Amino acid sequence: MPVSYFLVLSAFLFSVGVYGxxxxxxxxxxxxxxxxxxxxxxxxxxxFSAAMGEAGxxxxxxxxxxxxxxxAEVGVGLAVVILIYRNMRTVDVGEMSLMKW
Amino acid sequence: xxxxxxxxxxxxxAVVMGVSALRVVTTQNVVHAALYxxxxxxxxxxLYVLLLAELLAWAQVLIYVGAVVVxxxxxxxxxxxxxGKRSYDNNQRLLAAIVAGGLFAVxxxxxxxxxxxxxxxxxxxxGTTAESIGDAIFxxxxxxxxxxxxxxxxxxxxxxxxxxxxxxxxxxxPEEGA
Numbered sequence: 444m445p446v447s448y449f450l451v452l453s454a455f456l457f458s459v460g461v462y463g464x465x466x467x468x469x470x471x472x473x474x475x476x477x478x479x480x481x482x483x484x485x486x487x488x489x490x491f492s493a494a495m496g497e498a499g500x501x502x503x504x505x506x507x508x509x510x511x512x513x514x515a516e517v518g519v520g521l522a523v524v525i526l527i528y529r530n531m532r533t534v535d536v537g538e539m540s541l542m543k544w
Numbered sequence: 545x546x547x548x549x550x551x552x553x554x555x556x557x558a559v560v561m562g563v564s565a566l567r568v569v570t571t572q573n574v575v576h577a578a579l580y581x582x583x584x585x586x587x588x589x590x591l592y593v594l595l596l597a598e599l600l601a602w603a604q605v606l607i608y609v610g611a612v613v614v615x616x617x618x619x620x621x622x623x624x625x626x627x628g629k630r631s632y633d634n635n636q637r638l639l640a641a642i643v644a645g646g647l648f649a650v651x652x653x654x655x656x657x658x659x660x661x662x663x664x665x666x667x668x669x670x671g672t673t674a675e676s677i678g679d680a681i682f683x684x685x686x687x688x689x690x691x692x693x694x695x696x697x698x699x700x701x702x703x704x705x706x707x708x709x710x711x712x713x714x715x716x717x718p719e720e721g722a
Binding site for chain 1: 561632641703
């Protein structure tokens with residue numbers, strides 16, 4: 444089975460995530476799209492790991508690290524979103540222009 | 545061909561994941577977006593099983609589907625902003641679609657060009673066990689592992705600190721006034 448099947452699927456999921464980040468207005472939906480992108484990267488790593496056979500174990504180790512970092516990112520990201528909602532009563536990323544000059 | 549059923553399974557999973565990923569970024573119901581994300585993430589877990597990466601598949605189910613999506617649902621519930629009839633998308637959808645489409649075209653062209661001949665041998669492979677991954681983590685990758693554990697602790701403490709109501713300042717203020 445060609446490894447490029449998995450790579451193209453992963454590229455598709457990544458591009459869908461990019462579209463979501465650019466087009467969504469709700470900050471939580473932007474975080475969901477970021478999860479899509481991180482997941483696409485993991486599919487890439489696991490596909491290469493499987494293609495390399497015995498030597499591919501580090502690929503899965505790094506995929507595990509990415510899963511852990513993604514969990515941390517979601518925790519902090521949602522905490523920030525909830526704090527912004529509490530202070531500004533909105534989660535619209537278009538209205539969060541406090542740090543723009 | 546020895547890998548026929550793997551190919552069929554791959555295409556089924558690819559269609560399911562692609563469609564639910566598209567629904568994640570286009571649906572106008574925030575809870576449905578989170579539930580479609582479950583579809584994509586479970587598809588990825590099934591793909592890991594197909595690629596003989598069992599440990600990663602279970603980690604995916606436990607952490608992504610079990611923890612991250614539930615956290616997202618809590619986030620959506622706690623921030624039910626009065627958006628009303630306004631769309632969840634901004635007015636740059638066309639531009640975003642062009643950027644994402646262009647990115648997909650360039651990436652798939654480069655990836656197919658670069659990894660054309662390589663194949664994944666699934667039919668006669670044994671796959672990686674949790675044992676070999678644990679060996680790799682605790683021999684070659686101890687330092688990154690410890691760094692990730694410290695990162696998780698920092699993220700945990702940071703998330704709690706950011707999102708709790710600021711009671712300390714309420715207590716401190718009278719003292720400063722006095």
